Amino acid sequence: MKSKRLLILPRYTEKGPSSRVRMMQYLPYLKEAGFDITIHPFFDDGYIDSLYSHRPIKISSVLCSYWDRVWISLHKRKHDLIWLQQELLPWIPFDMEKVLYSKKIPLLVDYDDAVFHRYDLHKNSLIRLLLRKKIDHVMEIASGLTVGNAYLAERAEQTGARNIHILPSVVDTKKYHCKSKETQTDFIIGWLGTPKTIHFLETIKPALENVLKSNTRLIIVGADIPDSVKDLPIQSQTWNEDTEIDQILQFDVGIMPLIDAPFERGKCGYKLIQYMACGLPVVASPVGVNQNIVEQGINGFLASTTEEWIDAIIQLRDDLALRKKMGMAGRKKVELHFNLESTANQLVNLFDQTITENVLRSH
Numbered sequence: 001m002k003s004k005r006l007l008i009l010p011r012y013t014e015k016g017p018s019s020r021v022r023m024m025q026y027l028p029y030l031k032e033a034g035f036d037i038t039i040h041p042f043f044d045d046g047y048i049d050s051l052y053s054h055r056p057i058k059i060s061s062v063l064c065s066y067w068d069r070v071w072i073s074l075h076k077r078k079h080d081l082i083w084l085q086q087e088l089l090p091w092i093p094f095d096m097e098k099v100l101y102s103k104k105i106p107l108l109v110d111y112d113d114a115v116f117h118r119y120d121l122h123k124n125s126l127i128r129l130l131l132r133k134k135i136d137h138v139m140e141i142a143s144g145l146t147v148g149n150a151y152l153a154e155r156a157e158q159t160g161a162r163n164i165h166i167l168p169s170v171v172d173t174k175k176y177h178c179k180s181k182e183t184q185t186d187f188i189i190g191w192l193g194t195p196k197t198i199h200f201l202e203t204i205k206p207a208l209e210n211v212l213k214s215n216t217r218l219i220i221v222g223a224d225i226p227d228s229v230k231d232l233p234i235q236s237q238t239w240n241e242d243t244e245i246d247q248i249l250q251f252d253v254g255i256m257p258l259i260d261a262p263f264e265r266g267k268c269g270y271k272l273i274q275y276m277a278c279g280l281p282v283v284a285s286p287v288g289v290n291q292n293i294v295e296q297g298i299n300g301f302l303a304s305t306t307e308e309w310i311d312a313i314i315q316l317r318d319d320l321a322l323r324k325k326m327g328m329a330g331r332k333k334v335e336l337h338f339n340l341e342s343t344a345n346q347l348v349n350l351f352d353q354t355i356t357e358n359v360l361r362s363h
Contacts, residue, residue: 003036004355007079009069011086013041014241015048017194019085021169021270022112022148029344035351038079040072042090052195066092073100080355084109087138093130094137101141106358108350109138112148112169114266116155121262143354146347148268149289165350168289169268171277172340178279178331179249187216187317190251190280192239192271198223203285204257205229207309216317221247248278252323253316256284257309269293272300273338276330281323283312299330 010019019041030037042065050057069089076082082105089097101107119131136159139145144163147153156164189211191201198220201208205228212218212232222239237247248254254275258264265288272293275282282300284290294300301312316323 004034004081004351005079006030006035006037006351007072007076007082008037008039009072009082009084009088010039010041011090012043012048013045015045016041016043017270018112020241022110022146023083023085025172025340026344026347029341029348030351033348033352040068042069054195070100076102076105079105080358081105081351082107083351084142086111086113086115087135091127091131094134097134098137098141104362106143106354107141108144108146108354109142110146111135111152111156111266112268112270114152114155114263117263117266143358144350146350149266149292151265151288163354165346167343167346168338169270169273170338170340170343171273171334173277173335174341176245176274176277176334177249179251179327185215188250188252189216189218189313190221190248190254190275191218191256192221192244192248192254192274193223194239195223198226200257200259202226202228203259204255204306204309206306207313208232210306210310211313211317216313219247219250244274245278248274248280251275251278251280253313254278254280254282256282256290258285258287258290260285260287264288273334276300276327277334277338279324279327279331281316281326282330283309283316293333295329295333299326299333 008023010023012019014020014024027037044061044065046061047057066089073088084107088100116135119134120128122128139156139159139161142161144165145156145161146165146167147156148167148169150166153164153166208218208229209232218232218234220234220236223236225234225236254271256269256272258267267288269289272282272284272290276299282294283303284294284300286302286304291302294302296302303309303312
């Protein structure tokens with residue numbers, strides 16, 4: 001069988017959650033399906049380290065990232081398919097970037113965030129003028145799109161994009177296992193994320209002030225404790241891919257607060273899926289795809305107000321049987337709808353179909 005040459009252009013290395021979840025975890029399945037893979041992330045590990053630690057980002061390193069992406073874009077003829085995350089050159093107008101796209105090699109582009117709002121809602125009017133339609137143009141010229149939810153698919157449809165496929169962010173259920181018997185005395189509320197999203201916890205500060213007492217604690221994994229809630233019983237832990245699942249298994253409930261704003265409506269609810277894969281009930285803001293992942297009263301609660309957050313957490317704290325019942329329902333939903341293996345099969349079929357159609361057109 002002829003090898004299928006695939007060029008993957010993620011935004012980040014495996015250190016970047018979006019690239020790891022949306023692209024890197026599919027590599028074993030793609031290789032097994034006969035793809036000969038070349039990977040060129042845009043940003044390197046150092047960029048991610050600086051981004052999350054709030055250290056200055058090296059301009060020389062960023063300039064090298066742009067040069068490397070231009071170079072690989074100009075030497076891509078040997079590939080049968082390109083899978084791109086978001087855009088070729090961040091913050092570069094489409095009219096300058098479009099010369100790097102090829103009409104002969106099919107291009108699939110992946111989105112798991114409303115990155116178009118990074119430009120069209122930017123506070124700088126010049127950036128809005130130059131870039132507000134950039135992602136729309138990338139979507140329009142692509143041979144196909146993989147998007148994480150209906151909000152992103154709707155935007156893609158508005159651009160006239162072709163072959164839009166909703167592929168949720170998923171987990172490998174073979175690696176995730178459910179929380180076992182209760183051994184801890186404290187009730188643990190858990191939040192998993194990055195320094196870029198920790199500020200959402202501040203939106204439920206009044207609820208946390210109410211519930212974080214009487215043997216109830218909050219564990220944050222992946223970020224420092226925000227200054228505004230440092231006086232509460234909160235513990236911060238460094239995220240590690242090797243221990244991530246065990247860290248989630250410390251929790252009794254997983255939470256995902258969000259604000260109801262355009263960019264947040266494009267999020268894919270990945271942390272909710274991780275919690276549920278570990279057999280945990282969840283409490284989340286009813287924003288975007290969260291409303292599809294969380295079935296009210298079945299696998300968790302959707303909470304908008306302070307009172308709803310307090311009530312949901314107290315119910316789960318005081319009722320072990322309810323926690324177990326909701327956790328089992330959540331795990332089942334992940335196995336049915338957010339399972340890596342089934343989504344990988346869809347992705348392989350999409351890649352094969354795209355390559356075949358391009359070969360037929362060229363003949």
